[in-house]
Amino acid sequence: MIEVKGLVKNYGSTRAVDGVSFTVRRGEILGFLGPNGAGKSTTMKLITGYLRPDAGTAVVNGHDVTRDSLAVRRNLGYLAESAPAYPEMTVGEFLDFIAAMRGYRTPAAKAERIGHVVGLCHLQAVLGQTIETLSKGYKQRVGFAQALLHDPPVLVLDEPTDGLDPNQKNEVRAIIRQLAAAKAVILSTHILEEVDAICNRVIIISRGRVVVDETPEALHARQPGARLDEIFRTLTRGDL
């Protein structure tokens, strides 16, 4: 469902993403790991069509992002880092706006989709509250609701559990697990326990390159008995 082929992105003279390739199939939850600045977020932004790659491409549900980025965006739900949303809008107004932008224009169609994600992300209590007054956990859930509103076959989530307390983390993971069966999901994280908790595949990226692409079990098997962060440190030593 997601096919990434040789993506390259330069920022000035620094190469942020250097020939990243992988595929994600339906039902897979791909954990995207790497030190800060390794190119995780940039790769995700390239897949969503927000940034234009300098070379290579990504194909999402059959649509090439360099040729038809609008079609890619229709097929994809994206939660950007720290879940940006318009702070002066209420949750209800914001979801109504997203629904209209996603092509649900009649009140009935909007109400149906908004009702669905509000239930899924437990937002009933804050519908009339402005987004700037929400706690971090609620803000993150609003970001989720926004990404899920059009029921996209592909989800790209940039650090979906960052800054949440342990209960909220569990809740977010439960939502992802619940959705994943019918979707292809990429999520980035630097919480290594998250890999064991929900991912069925792991990619470690270091200095813009993929250094590991395997199942969590295979990753553990690299250094039997070692903790995940030790394995991670060995693999990404080049970044230090």
Place this chain on the structure above:
Amino acid sequence: MSQIPPLFQREFLGYFRTPVAYVFLAVFLLASVGLAFFVSQFFKAGNASLEGYFVWHTWLFVFFAPAAGMRLWAEERRSGTLELLFTLPVTPLEAVLAKFLAAWAFLAAGILLSFPLALTAAWLGDPDWGIIAASYCGSILMAGAYLAVCSLMSALTRNQVVGFVLGLFVNLVLVFLGWSVFNGVLAAVFPQAVADLLANFSHTSHFDAFTKGIVDPKDVMFFVSLGGLCLFLNVLALER
């Protein structure tokens, strides 16, 4: 272009979700009508016309167009919502037009709210409605050109204040070029033909005719092309 209505609506109502709209409209009306009353001597002039109101618009917009336009793109960049916006299925052109039209409608509302002044002139005397209509059209058209400049400047920065100052500066230059005092200085330095040519690029030179009731296609074309050029560059400035 089907994405313009929901974006327009969000942006236009966005002014009213914060105190921005109310402060802006109150101060704009105080300043514009105040100048007409106290400096142009609306009542003492003994003239049933709004000339004393419109004559200040080239100067007023220097400050008020950047105030309305500075947030258009700078705010989206700073708060990260630009990423949200451009991972929705919307083209840069649609987004630029929708945001511009919303801000323009807001400015136009500010201008049209001076209508009690026109009613007062009609009650006290017998104004030429053709001239008043041409002046309102010219003023709104000119406001659009000022605003397009400010929208472009806002897209070049992530800081609203920088956007404001840049918009103010460029518009001030465009006013100065046609201001008789400054043009006299230019004529002393350059040959008269060069000074005249430069004056042609000024808001001032193209607005005067409207306040006399003359709608010259050349003046209309000036504002439309200046606005169009700025919005085109605005789209380019959003390329990532």
